[in-house]
Structure formats: structure tokens, C-alpha cells
Amino acid sequence: xxxxxxxxxxxxxxxxxxxxxxxxxxxxxxxxxxxxxxxxxxxxxxxxxxxxxxxxxxxxxxxxxxxxxxxxxxxxxxxxxxxxxxxxxxxxxxxxxxxxxxxxxxxxxxxxxxxxxxxxxxxxxxxxxxxxxxxxxxxxxxxxxxxxxxxxxxxxxxxxxxxxxxxxxxxxxxxxxxxxxxxxxxxxxxxxxxxxxxxxxxxxxxxxxxxxxxxxxxxxxxxxxxxxxxxxxxxxxxxxxxxxxxxxxxxxxxxxxxxxxxxxxxxxxxxxxxxxxxxxxxxxxxxxxxxxxxxxxxxxxxxxxxxxxxxxxxxxxxxxxxxxxxxxxxxxxxxxxxxxxxxxxxxxxxxxxxxxxxxxxxxxxxxxxxxxxxxxxxxxxxxxxxxxxxxxxxxxxxxxxxxxxxxxxxxxxxxxxxxxxxxxxxxxxxxxxxxxxxxxxxxxxxxxxxxxxxxxxxxxxxxxxxxxxxxxxxxxxxxxxxxxxxxxxxxxxxxxxxxxxxxxxxxxxxxxxxxxx
Amino acid sequence: xxxxxxxxxxxxxxxxxxxxxxxxxxxxxxxxxxxxxxxxxxxxxxxxxxxxxxxxxxxxxxxxxxxxxxxxxxxxxxxxxxxxxxxxxxxxxxxxxxxxxxxxxxxxxxxxxxxxxxxxxxxxxxxxxxxxxxxxxxxxxxxxxxxxxxxxxxxxxxxxxxxxxxxxxxxxxxxxxxxxxxxxxxxxxxxxxxxxxxxxxxxxxxxxxxxxxxxxxxxxxxxxxxxxxxxxxxxxxxxxxxxxxxxxxxxxxxxxxxxxxxxxxxxxxxxxxxxxxxxxxxxxxxxxxxxxxxxxxxxxxxx
Numbered sequence: 159x160x161x162x163x164x165x166x167x168x169x170x171x172x173x174x175x176x177x178x179x180x181x182x183x184x185x186x187x188x189x190x191x192x193x194x195x196x197x198x199x200x201x202x203x204x205x206x207x208x209x210x211x212x213x214x215x216x217x218x219x220x221x222x223x224x225x226x227x228x229x230x231x232x233x234x235x236x237x238x239x240x241x242x243x244x245x246x247x248x249x250x251x252x253x254x255x256x257x258x259x260x261x262x263x264x265x266x267x268x269x270x271x272x273x274x275x276x277x278x279x280x281x282x283x284x285x286x287x288x289x290x291x292x293x294x295x296x297x298x299x300x301x302x303x304x305x306x307x308x309x310x311x312x313x314x315x316x317x318x319x320x321x322x323x324x325x326x327x328x329x330x331x332x333x334x335x336x337x338x339x340x341x342x343x344x345x346x347x348x349x350x351x352x353x354x355x356x357x358x359x360x361x362x363x364x365x366x367x368x369x370x371x372x373x374x375x376x377x378x379x380x381x382x383x384x385x386x387x388x389x390x391x392x393x394x395x396x397x398x399x400x401x402x403x404x405x406x407x408x409x410x411x412x413x414x415x416x417x418x419x420x421x422x423x424x425x426x427x428x429x430x431x432x433x434x435x436x437x438x439x440x441x442x443x444x445x446x447x448x449x450x451x452x453x454x455x456x457x458x459x460x461x462x463x464x465x466x467x468x469x470x471x472x473x474x475x476x477x478x479x480x481x482x483x484x485x486x487x488x489x490x491x492x493x494x495x496x497x498x499x500x501x502x503x504x505x506x507x508x509x510x511x512x513x514x515x516x517x518x519x520x521x522x523x524x525x526x527x528x529x530x531x532x533x534x535x536x537x538x539x540x541x542x543x544x545x546x547x548x549x550x551x552x553x554x555x556x557x558x559x560x561x562x563x564x565x566x567x568x569x570x571x572x573x574x575x576x577x578x579x580x581x582x583x584x585x586x587x588x589x590x591x592x593x594x595x596x597x598x599x600x601x602x603x604x605x606x607x608x609x610x611x612x613x614x615x616x617x618x619x620x621x622x623x624x625x626x627x628x629x630x631x632x633x634x635x636x637x638x639x640x641x642x643x644x645x646x647x648x649x650x651x652x653x654x655x656x657x658x659x660x661x662x663x664x665x666x667x668x669x670x671x672x673x674x675x
Numbered sequence: 676x677x678x679x680x681x682x683x684x685x686x687x688x689x690x691x692x693x694x695x696x697x698x699x700x701x702x703x704x705x706x707x708x709x710x711x712x713x714x715x716x717x718x719x720x721x722x723x724x725x726x727x728x729x730x731x732x733x734x735x736x737x738x739x740x741x742x743x744x745x746x747x748x749x750x751x752x753x754x755x756x757x758x759x760x761x762x763x764x765x766x767x768x769x770x771x772x773x774x775x776x777x778x779x780x781x782x783x784x785x786x787x788x789x790x791x792x793x794x795x796x797x798x799x800x801x802x803x804x805x806x807x808x809x810x811x812x813x814x815x816x817x818x819x820x821x822x823x824x825x826x827x828x829x830x831x832x833x834x835x836x837x838x839x840x841x842x843x844x845x846x847x848x849x850x851x852x853x854x855x856x857x858x859x860x861x862x863x864x865x866x867x868x869x870x871x872x873x874x875x876x877x878x879x880x881x882x883x884x885x886x887x888x889x890x891x892x893x894x895x896x897x898x899x900x901x902x903x904x905x906x907x908x909x910x911x912x913x914x915x916x917x918x919x920x921x922x923x924x925x926x927x928x929x930x931x932x933x934x935x936x937x938x939x940x941x942x943x944x945x946x947x948x949x950x951x952x953x954x955x956x957x958x959x960x961x962x963x964x965x966x967x968x969x970x971x972x973x974x975x976x977x978x
Contacts, residue, residue, distance in 0.1 A: 214930070215757060215938030215947060216706075218750060224708045299715035300708040365837045368760060368930055372837070386789040392834050392928075395937070399832050406823050406831035558700030558943065561709075594712065 200656060204673035205388040207409040208232065209400040212393040218367050219339035219353035222295045228414055229393040233371045235666040236389060237278075238341035238357035241269055241288070241321075241383075242333050244664045247440045247490045249580055250333045253381065254283065254342055254358060255321070264328035264616055269321045269336070274380040277344055278356040285315035290345040292321075303594055305335055306586065328614035330621055331582045338577070338663060360384045360669035369393030385656070385672035395543045397530075398422075398584045404429065404649050410673070411657070412649040414665055416530055417477040435479060436488035437646030437661040438576040440532055441524070442539065442639040447599030449569040450521060454635040455513040461499055461639050462506040462538060463546035470642040478644040483636070484629045485588070487643050488579030488661045489528050493629040506546040520549040525569040526560040531644065535570050539641075566597055573597055576646075579661050581625055585609050589636060598637020605631045676967065684956045685737070686912030691952045692733040695945040700941045701725050702749035723749060736946055740953070746946035748939070754950040757935055762954050765924070765931035767840075769916045769958075771847060772854035776916075777909055779859045784866025788897070789889055791871070800867060807860030811919040814852035815926040822849060832928040839930060850927040854919050858912045865908035869901035876900060903970035910959075910966035917955050 211225030221238050225231040242258075245251030248674035255269040259346035275283040295301055296310045312324035325332055343355040353366070360381060361373035373389045392409055394400035404412045405426065412419065423429040443459065451457055466480040481487055482498050509516065525536040534553055540550040555564060564571050575584070587593055590609050591601040608631060632638070646661055653675040658667040661667035703720035720726055724735075736746050745754035787799040823831040833846040841847055874877060874897055882896045917932075924933035932951055939947035 166904050185757065190958045213938035213941070214761065214934040215748065215936075215942060215944065216750060224706065226706075266950065299719060300711045302712070303709075336857070367837055367839045368835065370835050370839075370930075394832075396928070399926060402819055402831040403823065403834070406827065408830055408832060408834055430789055555705075556699060558698075558705050561707075562700050562704055595709070 181270070182301050198674070200383075200385045200670075200672040201539075201674060202385050202672070203387050204675065205390060206386050206411060206654065206668070206671055206673060207390045207392065208407045208668070209392050209394050209403055209412045209415075210609050211395070211397065211400065211414065212369050213395055214369055214393070219366070220349075220353075221343060221355075221357075222291070222298050222339065224298075224300070225339070227393070228371065229369050229391055231663075232413065232666045232668070233363070233366070233373065233391050234341060235359070235663075236361040236668060237363050238343065238360045239359050240277075240338065240340045240342075241336035242340075243667065244337055244579070244660050246660065249488070249490055250337055254288070255333075255336065260330070260332070260616065262616070264330050264332075264614055265325050267323045267325070267332050268316065268325070269333075271319050271321070272380050274378075275358055276378065276380070277358050278362045278376060281344065281356075283342065283358055284318045284345070285321045286318075287345045288321045288342050289313050290347075291342045292340060294343075295340060300545075303587070304339060308332075308335070315353065316616060327610075330613050330615060331580070334580060334582065361389060361541045364388070379669075381669065382530075384669050386668075389668060401649060404651065407651070410651045410654050411671075414646055415649050416647055417644070418530060419649060420477060421475055423649050428652060430652060430654070432648040432650055432657050432659070433477060434646035434648070434659055434661050434665060436579055436643045436666075437665075438529070438574060438644040439481075439485055439487070439640060440529070440535055440574040440644065441641070442536075442574060443568070443571050443573050443597045444637045445569045445599050446635075446637040446659065447601065450519075451569060451637075453513040453515070455509045456515050457635065457637065457639070459506040459509040459513070459515070459546065460543060460548065460619060462502045462509070463543040463548065464639060464641050465501050465542050466641045468542070469535060469538060472538055473531045474642065475645050477647055478642050481640045481642045482633060482639055483640045484581070484632050485575070485584035485640055486579060486581030486629075489581045491581055491625045493626045496626075496630060496633050499633075503546050510547065515548075517547045517549070520551050521570060522553050523550050524553050524555055524560065524564045524568050526555050526557050526572075528557050528560075529574055529576075532572050532574060536640075546594040566595065566599075576663055581629060582612070585628060585632075589632065600637045602631065602635070605636075677964065680963065684953070688737070688949050688952060691734055691949050692729055692736075692945050695940075695943055695948055696813070698940075698943055700943060702945070705942045705944075706749045725730045732945070745950040745953070748947050749942050749944045754946050757947060758932065758950055758954065760933050761930060761932045762951075764840060764929065765917070765920050765933065766958070768847065768850055768854070768924075768929060768931060769913070771851045772858065772916050773909065773913060774849060774853040776858045776862055776912060779855065780862035780866050780909075781905070783859070783863045784870060785888060785893060785898070786847055787863075787867050788870040788874070790872070796867075799863060803860045803867075805860070805864035807857055807864065809857050809860070811853055811857055811922050811924060814856050815849070815923050818849050818853055819926070830940060833930065834928075835930045841930070846927075846929075850923050850929050850975060853923045853926070854916055858916060859939045861915075862905075862908050862912060866901070866905050869904035869908075870897055872904075873897045873900040876879055900971060903966075903973050906966040906969040910962045913962040914959050917958070 210232045212229035216226040218230050221234045239254040241255040242250045243253045254272055254275055256268045256272040259268045292313045293310045296305050307326045308323050314322050316322050347355045360379045362374055362376050364372040364374050367628055371391045375384045375387055397415045397419045400412045401422055402416050402466035403409045420431050444457045446452055461483055470478045470480055486492055517604050523536050523540055525533045527533050536552045540552050543550055588597050589600055590606050608628040612621050612628055613623055615621040646665055653673050655674050656670045656672050658664050687689050690801045701911060703723055703725055707716050738878050748754055761807035783799050787796040790796050819831050822829050829848055834842045836842050879896045880894045921936055924931045
């Protein structure tokens with residue numbers, strides 16, 4: 159057991175090193191050294207067999223629906239295009255929108271569509287199609303949170319090639335909102351025909367059945383060369399089954415398979431572990447509005463009591479990195495210069511005493527088993543803070559109950575976010591006073607001002623300064639205890655090259671993948 | 676008999692509807708996306724008809740049954756679509772497992788019965804007891820490890836083709852074995868016990884005293900009398916096979932009813948859960964009726 163663990167840590171270290179080295183390159187095609195085909199020119203042809211998680215009962219064919227399945231999301235994002243996509247730096251890069259331009263007040267944004275963009279049936283994409291799609295997306299139950307601040311009537315076309323979005327408030331980061339589910343379908347597509355709607359993406363749908371699909375290359379894609387002839391997506395309900403399929407050679411890539419499977423495959427020389435850093439945040443939420451954690455000194459004490467290295471090592475099996483209580487670690491604007499908070503039990507105890515925190519009581523920490531590692535993080539945290547004199551009992555709730563009763567309401571609970579990597583995303587969604595998902599009930603005037611200022615600042619350098627201030631406040635007194643970030647983990651056969659390295663939704667960007675065989 | 680079983684199935688379905696109702700949360704909640712407001716969720720709740728009393732919804736669902744309409748899932752897919760490839764796949768897997776179980780347990784049981792009290796008999800009975808105590812998932816994991824990951828003889832998981840069925844027949848072997856092994860353990864015990872019981876019957880003793888060879892006694896005098904019990908045992912296995920399929924399908928990624936059911940429970944999706952229950956219940960009912968038929972035929976033959 160000891161030996162495996164040590165081996166694992168070594169492999170982990172080596173992989174991080176190569177990933178870092180790779181990250182210093184131009185970011186186009188940096189694969190782990192030593193694998194065949196690394197550094198050579200992409201080869202055309204071949205079929206990539208990808209495993210993706212999903213539940214047969216939760217399948218959706220609607221690009222604007224609730225995509226609970228990774229398999230569905232993967233298929234949709236290969237067939238349909240979004241206006242923008244995640245990038246390394248900057249973190250928003252063009253796709254169907256080739257360029258964008260804000261007005262001086264940062265409220266009106268004009269998106270110019272890419273030249274030569276056409277649907278799979280040959281019809282060119284017009285602004286009317288985009289307007290129709292965005293309005294359709296806006297009309298979904300969660301539309302308001304998918305396109306915050308942009309009302310349906312303020313999505314309009316200007317001629318055939320330009321889409322105009324008008325925000326209710328100045329928003330310097332608006333193009334970032336169009337990275338996620340702004341899939342474009344032809345104008346007038348009815349709900350009945352949604353599964354047959356042609357896309358504009360790098361692949362066309364050959365067939366779909368029960369979550370499994372075969373996609374073939376779109377030779378006329380405007381976005382550049384696509385190397386693979388086809389991608390076959392296989393739906394898997396359990397990560398373990400997916401890992402077994404990869405180990406026995408039935409698939410080439412196990413997408414987002416997780417640390418447990420990576421551990422299984424760690425001693426297999428023929429399997430490559432692809433780590434996508436900053437993929438998943440699983441912070442603890444301490445309620446700031448009222449309750450036992452309302453005093454900022456108490457929250458500070460808990461942040462000082464946690465042993466971050468141990469959390470990353472044990473909860474994430476080492477597949478992750480230590481974090482500094484600021485959400486949005488993958489953002490180029492992330493404030494790396496704010497000093498890393500480390501464990502300081504003496505100071506934690508002193509702060510608790512000053513705040514008059516009742517250490518004779520036992521506090522409940524609520525959690526679910528929605529994703530692997532979440533409940534484990536709660537348990538380990540509880541045992542760590544005991545050393546600072548805080549008694550915590552972990553209560554596991556069934557998923558539906560947790561989201562219904564605890565989320566946004568509880569005094570102390572775990573949460574997770576795997577969908578975005580930017581500082582602004584978290585600030586706007588979960589931290590400004592009037593945000594719809596203010597998980598900690600946090601109201602901080604200074605923070606709100608900093609946020610508004612940043613959003614209304616057009617100059618990138620000035621905005622970065624504002625964003626740093628925003629992060630400084632968050633670091634000092636928000637309701638979050640972010641101890642670490644989990645890596646996204648894919649497992650791949652040696653021949654698979656050009657895999658995505660970005661966190662979150664970056665994992666579905668398979669259009670540059672190729673096979674070295 | 677048929678009427679009684681049908682009424683039992685209806686009662687079971689009503690219980691399923693009520694049980695889903697008792698679970699915390701509902702379908703509107705469970706299928707919501709993070710960030711949906713309470714009003715959005717209420718809107719969908721009304722759309723799904725979840726604001727109506729459970730009995731009313733149950734009645735609606737039941738009244739669609741005769742026309743083959745199983746309702747719509749919480750995500751808007753017709754339940755019949757969700758089950759149209761999954762259920763035949765499970766039936767195929769369960770059918771193969773049942774056939775294997777029947778063949779294996781009869782062979783082993785008879786083999787042991789021919790040597791009552793002998794070393795073979797004790798070995799077969801002992802192994803059967805040990806095997807029947809093994810849960811399906813232990814057997815499944817062991818099978819994957821040995822027959823696939825170590826030796827590379829068989830595929831580890833089931834992948835599906837454009838028509839929704841397994842890509843190749845080799846993918847059926849491991850899941851079928853994982854279901855068969857524990858059920859064979861159970862049925863060997865039943866076959867052996869039924870044969871032993873029957874062996875004490877006066878007509879069998881007569882046959883033995885007549886000097887008939889053991890094989891003939893077994894096939895012509897012992898087995899016919901034991902058949903109703905054996906059939907009943909296999910019929911009971913059908914239920915357990917379908918239950919075990921839920922677990923085994925997950926491990927082998929088999930595209931059957933198990934994964935549909937599991938996710939439907941997570942989603943609090945009563946029409947889907949009831950649809951699965953209705954189909955599985957119908958299959959079990961038919962198999963039980965067949966077992967009854969065997970018993971009646973045998974009794975008739977004896978009369």
C-alpha cells in the first residue's frame with residue numbers, strides 16, 4: 159500500500175512538471191513527453207472513441223436544455239458552436255463570433271460572426287439565427303442565470319453578420335458569458351425538431367442512440383483543420399466502468415474520469431493521465447449574514463485552522479493544488495501575489511477567543527455525496543479544526559434534500575463549482591450582494607463597489623487592478639473557505655494527441671485532437 | 676389466477692407511485708439546474724403536473740396503460756422511448772442468465788443427486804451455498820479483473836451500436852455470468868433438495884427396488900415429481916435476476932433497464948419508475964404463471 163502511494167505521488171509529481179513545462183509553450187499542442195507522436199505534426203484520420211459520463215434517464219438532445227450528462231454536453235459542443243470558447247490567455251477566445259466590440263459605456267456589445275460559418279446543410283449562419291438561439295436560451299428556466307443582465311428584447315441583429323447584445327449594466331466581461339451554452343441553431347427550429355437541428359460545429363452527427371453517438375468531420379468547418387475522421391461518444395454511468403473500458407482498449411479516451419480511476423491506472427505504463435488544473439472548486443461555505451460564523455474573525459479562524467496540503471493530498475489523492483480562499487483560480491486575472499494563507503492554530507484559537515466563539519457547542523457541517531471527494535473533504539476538515547478547539551459533526555444529506563434545504567441557506571456546508579474558472583464569474587454569481595446564488599448570504603459594500611468598478615472599466619490594466627482589490631476583499635472576509643482546487647482528470651491511450659488542457663468546460667474541446675497511429 | 680396477479684401488479688404500481696412521493700424532493704426539483712429560481716421550478720412543477728394529488732396522477736398514468744402509453748419522463752422524453760431498447764436488452768441478458776442458471780443448476784443438482792451423501796454431493800452443495808452468498812457485484816468485479824483486465828480474453832464493458840444493442844455477443848458473456856453464478860448457487864440447492872424429497876417417495880423406492888438403473892430412476896421417476904418445485908425456484912430467480920441486473924448493468928455499462936431505473940429514482944421520476952416496474956412485474960408475472968402451469972401439468976399427469 160505504502161509503495162503504491164509513493165509511486166503514485168511520484169507519477170503525480172512528474173506529470174505536474176511536464177504539464178507545467180508544456181504550459182510554457184504556445185499552448186497549441188503540448189503533450190506529455192515520451193508519448194509517441196508528441197511534438198510531431200498532427201496526423202489526419204482515424205476515429206477517436208471517447209467515454210463520457212451520463213445517465214441513460216437524463217439524456218437531453220436540446221442544446222439549450224439542462225445538460226446533466228457530460229456525454230450530451232460533449233456531443234452538443236462538437237455539433238453546435240458557441241459564440242466564444244474558453245482560452246488560456248485571454249480566457250475568452252473567438253468561435254462563431256470572430257470579434258467583438260463594446261460601446262464606451264460597456265453596455266452595448268457588437269459580435270461579428272465568423273466568415274464562412276455555415277450550418278451542416280450548407281446554409282450560411284446569419285445574425286438572425288444567433289438572435290433566435292440566444293433568445294431561446296434566455297427563455298429556458300435558468301436562462302436568466304445563463305445570460306445575466308441581458309434581456310431577450312435586447313438581443314438583436316444588425317444586418318446579416320452582426321449580433322448586438324445590450325446589458326442592463328456596464329459589463330466589461332460580457333463576452334465571457336457567451337462561452338458556455340450559447341449553441342446556435344437555425345432560426346425557427348421548433349422544439350419538436352430540436353434533435354434534428356443542423357449545427358455549425360467541427361463535427362456533424364451521424365447517429366445518436368441512448369446517449370451514444372457517432373460524429374463525422376465537417377470538412378467545410380470555418381474554424382480550421384479538424385484532424386479526426388470521426389468521434390464516437392460512448393456513455394458511461396460509472397467512472398469505474400469507463401476506466402475499465404480504457405484499460406481493456408475498448409475506448410481511447412476516458413473524459414473527466416476522476417482521481418479514483420486515475421489511481422487505478424497509475425501503474426499502467428500504457429495509459430496517459432491528463433491533468434487539467436483548476437478544474438473543480440469545492441469550497442466550504444460559512445454563512446456571513448447570521449449564525450455562528452457571521453463574525454469575520456470566526457471565519458478567519460477556520461481558514462487558519464485547515465491544513466490545506468493534507469486536504470489536497472488525502473481528499474484529492476494529490477490530484478489538485480492548494481488554494482487561497484479566492485474563487486476563480488484559473489483566471490489570468492487571478493491574484494497570485496496575495497500571500498498564501500497557511501495553517502496557524504495559535505492565531506486561530508486567539509481569534510476564536512476574541513470573537514467569543516462558543517467552543518463547547520458542536521456545529522454541523524452539511525454535505526452531499528454528489529461528487530467524489532466532497533463528503534471526504536468535510537470529514538477531514540472536521541478532524542483538522544478540532545485541533546483549534548472547534549467541534550464539528552459532519553452530516554451527509556441526500557442530494558435533492560441538500561440542494562433544496564441547505565444550499566444558499568445553511569450555516570456551514572460544502573459546495574462545488576466545476577463550470578467556470580474566472581474571478582468575475584464567481585463574484586457576479588455568488589458574492590455581490592444581489593447575486594441570485596449568494597451561497598454565504600454575503601453583503602459587502604466595498605466588494606460590491608469594487609465589482610461594479612471593475613465591470614465598468616474598459617482598460618484591461620486598470621480592470622486587473624480593480625479585480626485584484628476584489629480578490630483582496632474576498633481573501634480577507636468572504637464566506638468561502640477554498641482550501642484547494644481539484645484537477646480535471648482524463649485518461650488516454652498513448653496514441654491520442656492534442657487533448658484539451660483547460661479546466662471546466664474546456665474539456666469538451668476535442669476538435670484539435672488527433673491520433674498518432 | 677391471472678386476475679389476482681394483475682390486481683397485485685396494480686397495487687404494486689400504486690405503492691411505487693406513493694413511495695416516490697415519500698422521497699424527499701420531487702421531479703421538478705431534482706431535474707432543475709443550479710441557478711433556477713423558485714418560480715422557474717414552480718413553473719415546471721405545474722408543467723409536469725406535480726401540483727396535482729398523487730392518486731390523480733397515478734390514475735392518469737394507469738389509464739394510459741391499455742393503449743401502451745407509459746407517460747412522459749420529467750425531462751420530457753416519452754417513457755416508451757426510454758425503455759424501448761433498454762428493456763429488450765435487459766430481457767436478453769436476463770433470458771440468457773436464466774437459461775444458463777437452469778442448465779447449470781439442473782446438471783449440477785442431478786449430478787450430486789446421483790451420488791447422495793458422496794464427496795461430489797457434499798462438494799456441490801457446499802460450493803453452491805458459498806456461491807449463493809456472493810453478491811452480484813463481487814462476482815462481477817472478479818470476473819472483469821480476471822477474464823478481461825488480466826487475461827484480455829473478453830471485453831470489460833458493453834458498448835452499443837447504432838441500433839442500441841451490444842456491439843458484439845462477447846460483451847454479453849461477463850454480465851450474463853455475473854448474474855448466473857449467484858443464482859446457480861441458489862437453484863442448485865433447490866434442485867438438490869427437491870430431488871432428495873422426491874427420492875423418498877414410495878413410487879421411487881419401488882422403482883429402485885425393481886432394480887432400475889439410477890439414471891433411469893432419476894429421469895423417469897424422481898425428476899418429474901421434483902419439477903414443480905424446480906420451476907418455482909427458477910421463477911423466483913427471475914425476480915432476483917432482474918434485480919441483480921440493476922447492479923450488474925452498472926458495472927458492465929450494459930445498456931439495460933438498470934441505469935434507466937437508477938437515474939429515474941434520482942430524478943424522482945414516477946412515470947419512468949412505474950414504467951420499469953410495470954414491465955418487470957409483467958415479466959415476473961408471466962414466468963410465475965408458467966411455473967404454475969408446470970405444477971398443474973405435473974399434477975395432472977400424476978392424477
